[in-house]
Amino acid sequence: xxxxxxxxxxxxxxxLAEAQAFLLERARSRGVQLEVFAxxxxxxxxxxxxxxxxxxxxxxxxxxxxxxxxxxxxGESFTxxxxxxxxxxALDRAAENAELTAPEAGAALVDWPPPPALDLSGEGLSxxxxxxxxxxxxxxxxVASGADPRVISVPYGGYDDSVRDWQVxxxxxxxxxxxxxxxxxxxxxxxxxxxQSKMDGEWQFxxxxxxxxxxxxxxxxxxRSAALLGARxxxxxxxxxxxxxxxxxxxxxxxxxxxxxxxxxxxxxxLAGRLEQLVAAQSVTLVDDATLPTGQRSRPFDAEGCPSxxxxxxxxxxxxxxxxxxGTAARAGVGSTGHASRFGLSGAVSVGHSNLFLQxxxxxxxAPTGSFSGIQLLGVSGGHAGxxxxxxxxxxxxxxxxxxxxxxxxxxxxFTVAGNILDLLRDVQWIGPELHWTPMxxxxxxxxxxxxxxxGQ
Amino acid sequence: MLDEALVxxxxxxxxxxxxxxxxxxxxxxxxxxxxxxQGELRDARDGNLFGAGVRLLxxxxxxxxxxxxxxxxxxxxxARQVAQARGAAGVTDEGGAGGLDFTxxxxxxxxxxxxxxxxxxxxxxxxxMRRAHxxxxxxGAVRTVDVTYLDMVQRVxxxxxxxxxxxxxxxxxxxxxxxxxxxxxxxxxxxxxxGAGRGLExxxxxxxxxxxxxxxxxxxxxxxxxxxxAGKLPVVIGNAFGGVIFHEACGHILETTAVEKNASVFAGxxxxxxxHDCVTAIDDxxxxxxxxxxxxxxxxMAPxxxxxxxxxxxxxxxxxxVxxxxxxxxxxxxxRRANYxxxxxxxxxxTFIAPGDRTPDDLIRGVEHGIYARTMGGGSVTPGTGxxxxxxxxxxxxxxxxxxxxxxxxxxxxxxAQDLMNIVGVAGDLRLxxxxxxxxxxxxxxxxxxxxxLISEITVGGRA
Numbered sequence: 001x002x003x004x005x006x007x008x009x010x011x012x013x014x015x016l017a018e019a020q021a022f023l024l025e026r027a028r029s030r031g032v033q034l035e036v037f038a039x040x041x042x043x044x045x046x047x048x049x050x051x052x053x054x055x056x057x058x059x060x061x062x063x064x065x066x067x068x069x070x071x072x073x074x075g076e077s078f079t080x081x082x083x084x085x086x087x088x089x090a091l092d093r094a095a096e097n098a099e100l101t102a103p104e105a106g107a108a109l110v111d112w113p114p115p116p117a118l119d120l121s122g123e124g125l126s127x128x129x130x131x132x133x134x135x136x137x138x139x140x141x142x143v144a145s146g147a148d149p150r151v152i153s154v155p156y157g158g159y160d161d162s163v164r165d166w167q168v169x170x171x172x173x174x175x176x177x178x179x180x181x182x183x184x185x186x187x188x189x190x191x192x193x194x195x196q197s198k199m200d201g202e203w204q205f206x207x208x209x210x211x212x213x214x215x216x217x218x219x220x221x222x223x224r225s226a227a228l229l230g231a232r233x234x235x236x237x238x239x240x241x242x243x244x245x246x247x248x249x250x251x252x253x254x255x256x257x258x259x260x261x262x263x264x265x266x267x268x269x270x271l272a273g274r275l276e277q278l279v280a281a282q283s284v285t286l287v288d289d290a291t292l293p294t295g296q297r298s299r300p301f302d303a304e305g306c307p308s309x310x311x312x313x314x315x316x317x318x319x320x321x322x323x324x325x326x327g328t329a330a331r332a333g334v335g336s337t338g339h340a341s342r343f344g345l346s347g348a349v350s351v352g353h354s355n356l357f358l359q360x361x362x363x364x365x366x367a368p369t370g371s372f373s374g375i376q377l378l379g380v381s382g383g384h385a386g387x388x389x390x391x392x393x394x395x396x397x398x399x400x401x402x403x404x405x406x407x408x409x410x411x412x413x414x415f416t417v418a419g420n421i422l423d424l425l426r427d428v429q430w431i432g433p434e435l436h437w438t439p440m441x442x443x444x445x446x447x448x449x450x451x452x453x454x455x456g457q
Numbered sequence: 458m459l460d461e462a463l464v465x466x467x468x469x470x471x472x473x474x475x476x477x478x479x480x481x482x483x484x485x486x487x488x489x490x491x492x493x494x495q496g497e498l499r500d501a502r503d504g505n506l507f508g509a510g511v512r513l514l515x516x517x518x519x520x521x522x523x524x525x526x527x528x529x530x531x532x533x534x535x536a537r538q539v540a541q542a543r544g545a546a547g548v549t550d551e552g553g554a555g556g557l558d559f560t561x562x563x564x565x566x567x568x569x570x571x572x573x574x575x576x577x578x579x580x581x582x583x584x585x586m587r588r589a590h591x592x593x594x595x596x597g598a599v600r601t602v603d604v605t606y607l608d609m610v611q612r613v614x615x616x617x618x619x620x621x622x623x624x625x626x627x628x629x630x631x632x633x634x635x636x637x638x639x640x641x642x643x644x645x646x647x648x649x650x651x652g653a654g655r656g657l658e659x660x661x662x663x664x665x666x667x668x669x670x671x672x673x674x675x676x677x678x679x680x681x682x683x684x685x686x687a688g689k690l691p692v693v694i695g696n697a698f699g700g701v702i703f704h705e706a707c708g709h710i711l712e713t714t715a716v717e718k719n720a721s722v723f724a725g726x727x728x729x730x731x732x733h734d735c736v737t738a739i740d741d742x743x744x745x746x747x748x749x750x751x752x753x754x755x756x757x758m759a760p761x762x763x764x765x766x767x768x769x770x771x772x773x774x775x776x777x778x779v780x781x782x783x784x785x786x787x788x789x790x791x792x793r794r795a796n797y798x799x800x801x802x803x804x805x806x807x808t809f810i811a812p813g814d815r816t817p818d819d820l821i822r823g824v825e826h827g828i829y830a831r832t833m834g835g836g837s838v839t840p841g842t843g844x845x846x847x848x849x850x851x852x853x854x855x856x857x858x859x860x861x862x863x864x865x866x867x868x869x870x871x872x873x874a875q876d877l878m879n880i881v882g883v884a885g886d887l888r889l890x891x892x893x894x895x896x897x898x899x900x901x902x903x904x905x906x907x908x909x910x911l912i913s914e915i916t917v918g919g920r921a
Binding site: 012013052053054056057059060062063074077078079080081086089093094096097102104152153155188197199236237266267270348381382384386388390391393396397414415416417418454455456457 | 485488490491492494495497498499500501502503504505506507508517518519520521522523524525526527528531538539542543579580583600601603637639642644645646684685687688689715718719720722798800834835836837839840841842843844845846847848865866867868870871872916917918919920
């Protein structure tokens with residue numbers, strides 16, 4: 001290590017608000033158009049195993065991400081070092097990058113109208129003690145360990161909470177701030193019987209600590225894992241498939257980029273040029289709503305400060321809209337839908353979903369599963385490599401059961417499910433009444449489709 | 458460099474709650490990301506990750522805290538906070554481990570640069586990207602090309618209450634090219650993403666033209682391909698990134714992070730046969746310039762070349778400090794973390810199957826009806842069960858011992874404990890491929906690798 005690089009102990013670190021003000025003032029004095037995204041996140045995580053806390057984590061992370069607009073071209077940088085010198089460097093880098101990049105038609109910094117009022121902090125965590133958080137993690141481990149004699153370990157999961165404060169400001173006058181709190185439980189018990197091991201899990205997200213229910217979360221996880229024991233090889237071929245809400249929501253998460261205005265304008269979505277066309281069964285309505293009071297990815301405004309509002313992407317099978325940030329919207333000749341996204345401080349501003357869900361069918365509470373023969377799909381994994389938003393195709397590891405004439409026969413050994421998401425949406429034959437959410441910010445009810453390819457033995 | 462007295466003071470303050478061990482990890486990382494789309498530079502981003510983490514061990518219990526405030530007062534605040542995390546502050550006096558006499562670890566830099574990324578102009582990096590782009594754009598049916606350039610320089614300081622003091626600089630450069638071929642509504646993608654723990658001189662060895670041409674070749678080869686068959690078949694897997702099968706199927710469950718929780722099917726199997734005798738597998742942190750190389754691991758230990766499996770017999774896990782405490786196995790210099798936001802965990806470095814005595818043609822000739830999985834995508838594993846999956850980017854049928862028509866949509870799934878026994882042939886053409894590996898301590902650069910191998914039977918997740 002070269003000594004000077006870490007010798008910053010004498011450098012005064014500015015607060016986030018000071019850093020933002022410092023950068024905007026510097027940008028204005030230089031005649032630079034600048035957007036500053038500032039974020040501070042405090043996190044607590046507790047892991048327990050065999051009745052003992054194995055890991056306790058406390059953290060505070062903060063920093064600023066900059067976008068400079070020069071001649072219609074964006075340049076970006078971020079820094080977690082909030083000394084004035086480091087902030088100056090970050091501004092220099094963003095300006096330098098803006099000189100190199102290609103201009104994008106319609107790029108602009110906007111002073112957006114006020115966002116909707118959203119309470120994303122609930123009662124907060126200020127009254128919650130460390131002991132209560134530790135107890136939640138210990139309860140998860142204790143209940144899961146004791147729920148079934150076949151539980152051999154509860155290796156993954158625990159309690160996590162975070163409080164995130166973020167602000168967006170720009171030299172066009174925008175100044176926005178928000179806070180969101182979340183507390184989550186997750187648990188993945190490992191069960192073993194007759195030489196076969198199975199692991200499934202459950203998670204819970206809330207903004208009210210008192211709503212967390214470690215006992216229910218743990219028991220559900222054990223029940224799910226136990227159901228997978230006794231698995232036999234899956235058949236191979238095309239079968240009717242009953243997708244659990246979780247499996248359907250996981251698929252929606254993998255293919256959400258198809259609805260991105262950025263992916264569409266870059267020729268990377270099979271939905272390009274298909275606005276107002278029928279792209280799914282008439283029973284399919286797909287909505288992205290950043291304003292859901294209990295949505296995990298709810299936000300009053302997007303990464304550019306644009307106000308959030310519900311957006312219907314597919315209405316009764318017809319593609320009505322796609323997601324846009326300010327720039328993609330301008331080039332598409334529409335207004336921003338408030339879907340500018342940023343993956344942490346280090347990610348580029350792009351387009352992304354908030355709470356994306358397939359609308360349940362409340363009037364179809366009775367599932368036509370009494371005569372169902374086929375595969376019940378519990379979940380899918382491997383999506384980062386086995387799902388292709390450019391083509392809509394997927395071939396994914398899956399878990400589930402064999403059904404015959406409405407009766408669950410047995411669990412299935414590791415198998416794959418393959419198809420095309422647009423074919424699947426066109427093939428939807430029934431949609432259930434209850435939404436299930438994933439940690440990916442996507443939700444869906446149970447869905448029946450006519451056929452998907454299954455590969456087992 | 459942080460002052461030794463300050464570091465000793467921080468470690469001492471952190472241990473005031475009675476911890477057996479305290480460790481400070483400080484990181485200053487700069488990175489550049491450039492993205493070229495259709496020949497235009499669309500994204501240009503620089504970043505500075507900057508922070509410190511303090512880890513305490515009470516027996517095998519881990520308490521970890523981190524902050525961005527790497528000033529003297531910020532570090533001391535962090536230390537006091539972490540000491541009180543268990544609610545037992547004041548067990549030792551203010552001195553704690555203060556006054557440590559640090560011993561500097563003699564670090565041999567494993568990642569060195571002749572053309573350092575920090576000193577190269579962006580125009581130079583852009584020129585490399587344009588060469589890759591030019592080699593892919595318009596080739597055959599290729600209509601869309603993205604090229605991403607990434608570099609990273611990470612400077613770390615690791616000090617602990619045992620008096621260890623280690624500093625290291627890790628650096629990496631990478632170019633990733635993705636090509637989309639299109640014929641009517643039919644589309645296929647191809648990608649090539651080599652990287653190294655070296656400077657820009659890496660692209661003399663791997664010219665950007667090769668990277669672009671490889672992405673275009675795969676995209677064109679897969680355009681119009683039929684869907685892969687579904688079911689259990691023999692599969693020949695290509696070398697280099699083909700090693701992702703070992704990484705997912707076996708590598709993760711040989712990390713003590715899984716073993717210590719009894720979440721590995723290989724727990725308690727040391728010295729036992731877990732693979733066919735043609736399989737020898739190694740995890741190596743000592744390959745100069747490798748994507749997964751380290752001068753020291755993130756716990757300050759010199760990395761090693763670790764033989765995991767020797768002719769089918771389990772010889773070692775990958776072991777970090779906590780893994781050692783919990784399993785009794787010797788540490789292997791495998792403690793790694795993505796950045797200061799994570800406590801270290803046992804993780805892979807450059808993991809590969811050693812060369813065998815067959816040839817790729819030999820392996821393919823032995824298959825009457827099966828699949829040749831030439832290039833791979835990524836994969837994942839469920840550690841507790843060993844069930845894994847990975848995607849094949851480029852696949853072909855094998856008929857009568859000959860490579861035949863191209864196939865799309867071939868995922869492979871299986872179980873690590875079972876499929877290791879099914880690796881029945883290993884060729885001699887070992888190569889490494891570069892990937893990002895995600896696990897409990899974040900996303901890390903790791904090499905995967907292997908020669909061509911033959912698996913006698915594995916589930917192919919096709920559609921035909």
